[in-house]
Amino acid sequence: MNAYIFPGQGAQFVGMGLDLYEAHPIAQELFEQANDILGFSITDIMFEGTAEELKQTKVTQPAIFLHSVILSKVLGEGFVPDMVAGHSLGEFSALVANGTLNFEDGLKLVSQRAIAMQKACELQPSTMAAVLGLDDEVVERICEETKGIVVPANYNCPGQLVISGEVEAINLACEKMKEAGARRALVLPVGGAFHSPLMEPAREELAAAIEGTQFNNPTAPVYQNVTTTAVTNPDEIKANLISQLTAPVKWTQSVQHMIADGAKSFVEVGPGKVLQGLVRKIDNSVETASATV
Template sequence: MKAYIFPGQGAQFSGMGLDLYENSPIAQELFEKANDILGFSITDVMFEGSAEDLKQTKVTQPAIFLHSVILAKTLGDSIKPDMVAGHSLGEFSALVAAGALTFEDGLKLVSQRAEAMQKACEIQPSTMAAVLGLEDEIVENVCAQIEGVVVAANYNCPGQLVISGEVDAINKACVAMKEAGARRALVLPVGGAFHSPLMEPAREELAAAIESTTFSKPNCPVYQNVTATAITDENEIKANLISQLTAPVRWTQSVQQMIKDGATSFTEVGPGKVLQGLVKKINRASETASATFETNA
């Protein structure tokens, strides 16, 4: 069975999507539509902007979403997954690819999500850190012992977790992780504590937008970050999408469940190859590939 997976923040690069725009009328039309919906020329930033320009949350999230979804659309009938999943932001791309959300609604939600997260980041100084070489349970236990807000946020693959929380609590947790035997505990260059309780203001803001958006039954199961299980019910999809901002991304568990349910190959749709690397670390036997666009599309 074929699984299609969609990357999240951090996969962006300067020039992303330009090949699609130049070679596919479908892509060109969708990119221009995106410029209209967003009210600024995101194509200028994606195609010609610097890495610094692309790092702004209000640009990064729609840019990655657009690259993934437009790539999926240019593949046309050749993209017929048996199941989909997306890492954090990538879940929105997965939902559009599975037909649960329209392109327009997906983009609007991603844009609102980016702005809501940016605002939440400004309320309180917060950050994230990567912890390598510790079992999940040890990371969770260390977080529980630290004063202040610090939680496990991204279960990326065995031995690679990201923690999220208040700056002071993260710094203390990094020291404690190393004492507990972590190979590395490294603060990441991000603007806030994503997938932690500190994102509550963003969750509330996004909840209203998600509630008022029409979702359809997806044409294949979506393995959502919050539950790491196959979801096909629109109301459950909505509820999980709302919870996602303050809950951890259970990527390891999602991939394990997809394999258990019959996934043999994982195709990454969007910029970068990060997710393929994580899949291989979770299960070496799984086939991985990047979705490639044929210029005659």
Template structure:
């Protein structure tokens, strides 16, 4: 079975999507439609902006979504998913790929999500850190022992977990995790504490937008971040998508579940190849590729 996976924030690069825009009339039309929906020429930022321009959450998320989804939509006969998943933001791309959401509706939700998250970041200064070389349980227990808000946010692959919370909470956790034997505890250059309770204001805002959007019956299961389980039920997909903002991205468990359910290859659709690397850390033998 062919699994298709879609990257999240952090995969962006200057020039992303320019080749698609210039080589495909369909891609150009979709990019121009996106410029219209978002109200500015996001293509200019994607193709010729600076790293700093692209790093803003309100730009990064729509940009990665567009690159991933347009790649999938113009692939014609090549693109035949039997199971899909996306890392954080990538879950919205996956839901266009399996027919749950239309291109326009998903893009509007991504814009709403990005703006809501940016606002939540400005309300409460917060951050994330990558922890390497410890068991998940050790990281979870140390986070739970700290008085500030700090939680396990991204289970990326065995031995690589990202924590999220207040600046003080994350710094304290990093010190304790180093003492517990972490190979690295590296504070990340991100706008805020994604996938933590500090995203609650954004979750409330996104919930209203999701509930006002039509979700269709998908053509294949999506394995969702919040529980790493497959579903084709539009109501369940909605509920899990809302919970994702304040809940953890269970990527390790998602890849394991897809393999257990018969995935024979993983194709990454979008900028970069981070997810292929994470899949290989879960299963060395698994075939991976880019679309």
């Protein structure tokens, strides 16, 4: 069975999507439609902007979504997923790819999500940190014992977990992680505590938008970040998508469940190869590849 996986924030690069725009009429049409929906020329920033411009959350998230979704559309009849999953933001790309959301609604939700997250980041100084070389249970225990808000945010692969929370609590937790034997505990250059309770204002804002959007029956199950198992019910998909902003991304567990359910190959659709690397660290017996046209 073929699993298609979709990257999240951090996979962006200057010039992303230009090759698709120049070579495929459907890509050009969808990129122009995106400019109209967003009310600004995201293609100018994606194709010719600076890394700094592309790094703004309100730009990054729609840009990665567009690259992933338009690439899946360009693949045409060659794109037949048996199952899909996306890392954080990538879950929205996955839901367009399996027909749960249409292109326009997906892009609108991603844009609203990005703006809501940016606003939540500005309410309170917060950050994230990568912890390498510790068991999940140890990281979880240190988070629980640390004063302030600090929680596991991304279970990326065994021995690689990202924590999220208040700046002071993150710094304190990082020191404790190193004392516990972490190979590294490194604060990341991000402007907020994604997938933590500090995203609650964004979750409330996005919940209203998601509730007001049409979700269809998918053509293939989605393995969502919150539940990690196959979901096909549109109401369940909605609820999990709303929970996602304040809950951890359980990528390790999602990939393990996809493999248990028969996935033999994982194709990454969108910019970068980060997810392929994580899949190989989770189980190196499966095939991984980038979607190409």
